[in-house]
Amino acid sequence: MANVKSPFSLFGKKILVTGASSGIGKQIAVSIVNQGGYVYITGRNIKNLNLLKNQLGNNNCKVFAVDLTEFEAMIKMVKEIDYIDGLVHSAGLISMSPYKFIKEEAISRIFSINYEAPLKLTTNLLKLKKIKNSSSIVFISSINGSCIGAKGFTLYSSSKGAISGLVKSLSVDLAKSKIRVNEIAPGMIVTEGVKSIEDSVSKASINEDMKKYPLGGYGVPEDVANGCVYLLSNASSWVTGIKLVIDGGFTVL
Numbered sequence: 274m275a276n277v278k279s280p281f282s283l284f285g286k287k288i289l290v291t292g293a294s295s296g297i298g299k300q301i302a303v304s305i306v307n308q309g310g311y312v313y314i315t316g317r318n319i320k321n322l323n324l325l326k327n328q329l330g331n332n333n334c335k336v337f338a339v340d341l342t343e344f345e346a347m348i349k350m351v352k353e354i355d356y357i358d359g360l361v362h363s364a365g366l367i368s369m370s371p372y373k374f375i376k377e378e379a380i381s382r383i384f385s386i387n388y389e390a391p392l393k394l395t396t397n398l399l400k401l402k403k404i405k406n407s408s409s410i411v412f413i414s415s416i417n418g419s420c421i422g423a424k425g426f427t428l429y430s431s432s433k434g435a436i437s438g439l440v441k442s443l444s445v446d447l448a449k450s451k452i453r454v455n456e457i458a459p460g461m462i463v464t465e466g467v468k469s470i471e472d473s474v475s476k477a478s479i480n481e482d483m484k485k486y487p488l489g490g491y492g493v494p495e496d497v498a499n500g501c502v503y504l505l506s507n508a509s510s511w512v513t514g515i516k517l518v519i520d521g522g523f524t525v526l
């Protein structure tokens with residue numbers, strides 16, 4: 274049972290979470306409800322979204338099955354939402370694309386979901402006055418692109434670095450409405466989304482990579498969700514424009 278008086282409580286807050294059908298976004302939705310909040314959960318996979326709805330309870334959430342790269346579908350969802358106190362952008366595509374093989378199609382595939390979708394969703398929610406004053410917006414970027422680079426990740430890094438720029442300027446624009454805009458940059462978190470990358474490298478190199486994290490091994494979705502609860506809650510009411518790095522110390526070395 275959520276402690277309503279805690280500064281970290283999300284009691285009474287309605288929060289839209291993208292990418293809630295899997296991985297980090299799914300855990301963020303669960304953690305929001307655990308803190309007393311209500312969630313609008315989005316993704317494309319309706320089966321996964323309905324499973325999450327059953328887990329969270331009908332009274333605590335509403336499902337929107339939407340491909341966020343399809344503008345008309347996104348706008349339809351925006352119009353159906355009454356208002357929100359929080360917005361979390363977790364939908365994204367994690368993809369390796371060695372620079373020699375970058376094609377036009379890959380640029381638009383990665384940028385359309387990792388950069389354009391969160392930008393367009395946020396600005397259209399704002400234009401239609403769906404985001405209440407004193408709300409909190411959280412973008413899930415990555416240390417890859419916002420803090421460091423990595424071999425074979427030119428496109429992915431660029432899309433996430435662009436999010437860092439967006440957060441800084443939007444936080445200034447929205448400060449007069451007391452809407453806070455922040456970024457969480459995770460290190461490697463074990464989810465479905467990184468499985469294809471893990472499958473393409475040897476177990477030995479994964480073990481070697483894990484040793485680069487001073488706190489040991491890779492993170493879990495709860496590590497990111499706990500930071501997200503803080504940024505959505507009143508506990509962070511004087512925090513805007515920051516990058517919260519959650520990476521087990523990886524970028525310290």
Ligand SMILES: NC(=O)c1ccc[n+]([C@@H]2O[C@H](COP(=O)([O-])OP(=O)(O)OC[C@H]3O[C@@H](n4cnc5c(N)ncnc54)[C@H](OP(=O)(O)O)[C@@H]3O)[C@@H](O)[C@H]2O)c1
Nearest residue numbers: 292294295296297316317318341364365415461462464466
């Ligand atoms: N895992 C990591 O190590 C890590 C590290 C740093 C940053 N991140 C970032 O964290 C976020 C979540 O990653 P994850 O590991 O949780 O990945 P994931 O398990 O693959 O989840 C990705 C989510 O994005 C949604 N999505 C993808 N394309 C979409 C589209 N066109 N329209 C609507 N929804 C779409 C997926 O929904 P459907 O499957 O239903 O389409 C899914 O819910 C991403 O932005 C990623 O870049 C992850």
